[in-house]
Amino acid sequence: MYHYVISGLRVESDHAMPGLIETDSVAGAPDVRLRRGEVPTELAGSTISGPTWQMADGQFLLHIPGIVRMVLDGGTTITWECEGETRPEDAAIFVTGSGFGLLMHQHGRSILHASAIDVGGRAVLFCGPSGAGKSTLAAALAAKGFGHVADDQCVLSALSGGSTLVHPDGRSHKLWEQAIDKLNLLDRSGPAVRSELRKFYVQPGRASSAPLPLAAIYVLAEARVPDLAKGERVAITPLNLADAALMVRANAYRPAMVERLGQGGLYLETAAAAMRAGGVFRLTRPMAFGDMEGVLAALEAHWQDSGVMERVA
Structure with a gap:
């Protein structure tokens, strides 16, 4: 696992995220987890949506066409999946940038x-x-x-x-x-x-x-x-x-x-x-x-x- 502190939150990731400054592991559960995994193309029960995003209760789906899909869940987890031939290193900037920024909006920060x-x-x-x-x-x-x-x-x-x-x-x-x-x-x-x-x-x-x-x-x-x-x-x-x-x-x-x-x-x-x-x-x-x-x-x-x-x- 890789450990970071982003905007005051302890973050644990199962994949190295280029551009983030790595820190030592700290005791206790992380505030946010970043995970590679399967991400749906649509959110069940979506209530609000735009051209590249959907919102449901406690969830936010963001789609960067041809690069990555990610779902923010409960303000504590970002699960992301590369599209096509995109390298994880190329998708990471969107996860830690747009994804984490939206998570902060989700937190009301x-x-x-x-x-x-x-x-x-x-x-x-x-x-x-x-x-x-x-x-x-x-x-x-x-x-x-x-x-x-x-x-x-x-x-x-x-x-x-x-x-x-x-x-x-x-x-x-x-x-x-x-x-x-x-x-x-x-x-x-x-x-x-x-x-x-x-x-x-x-x-x-x-x-x-x-x-x-x-x-x-x-x-x-x-x-x-x-x-x-x-x-x-x-x-x-x-x-x-x-x-x-x-x-x-x-x-x-x-x-x-x-x-x-x-x-x-x-x-x-x-x-x-x-x-x-x-x-x-x-x-x-x-x-x-x-x-x-x-x-x-x-x-x-x-x-x-x-x-x-x-x-x-």
């Missing part, structure tokens, strides 16, 4: 599509859709000495009072070949995320294993034309609560599930918690590697000005 780093003992999150540069930005900051917290999923807890906590997602960085080269991370590069992609798992240098208090959330945006205020290359703009609530909900791991499961209030609560912690900001920047140092410098200056670097939980 607040989960954002975000990477995160450790700044002064607190977690700074970078939200955005796939391709927004979340992993690359987090890896670039990790290369400068900031600790790795999450690559793709951030689960938040203790939203209603005290310090809101961000749970490490237990994943390695996922970086394109160009990013690995530019950040000089070839020595930590591992297997491909999928066999047909030039995107690879990269072991983080220093990773958090315990939850950290939330410091701030940055929503990533690309500067497509040089029209930022005063000719700046990077802009960091604070959002008010109304805009922050919209952005946080839009960056839930699966926004459609938030709607389907009636969890909108949870993400309003998340936005309010983020505003209390330090704020929600829009980070507009060029995505070219030639501009990366300027982006990192702007972030560090913002953390110094806002006191994030001095506040240690």
Whole structure:
């Protein structure tokens, strides 16, 4: 058996899951089990469905056509089955990504599509859709000495009072070949995320294993034309609560599930918690590697000005 800790949950798997950071076995039953096995094409008693998914009482069936089917049962088990000639290593990213993210929605947890780093003992999150540069930005900051917290999923807890906590997602960085080269991370590069992609798992240098208090959330945006205020290359703009609530909900791991499961209030609560912690900001920047140092410098200056670097939980 293989053992992992994902978003604060102890996970046991009967198959090695590339990209997850393996941990020692711990006493007691795991919170979640990942199992390879037979998965139906339809759920009996399905009450709600979409093009590639079905929901029944306590169960969720997800179909990635031609790659994998998986069924989430009771929030405690994910059983998955490869389709066609798909290698298990190529299906694993969907099980631990989409599958586990949906399991968190099933648990009623607040989960954002975000990477995160450790700044002064607190977690700074970078939200955005796939391709927004979340992993690359987090890896670039990790290369400068900031600790790795999450690559793709951030689960938040203790939203209603005290310090809101961000749970490490237990994943390695996922970086394109160009990013690995530019950040000089070839020595930590591992297997491909999928066999047909030039995107690879990269072991983080220093990773958090315990939850950290939330410091701030940055929503990533690309500067497509040089029209930022005063000719700046990077802009960091604070959002008010109304805009922050919209952005946080839009960056839930699966926004459609938030709607389907009636969890909108949870993400309003998340936005309010983020505003209390330090704020929600829009980070507009060029995505070219030639501009990366300027982006990192702007972030560090913002953390110094806002006191994030001095506040240690």
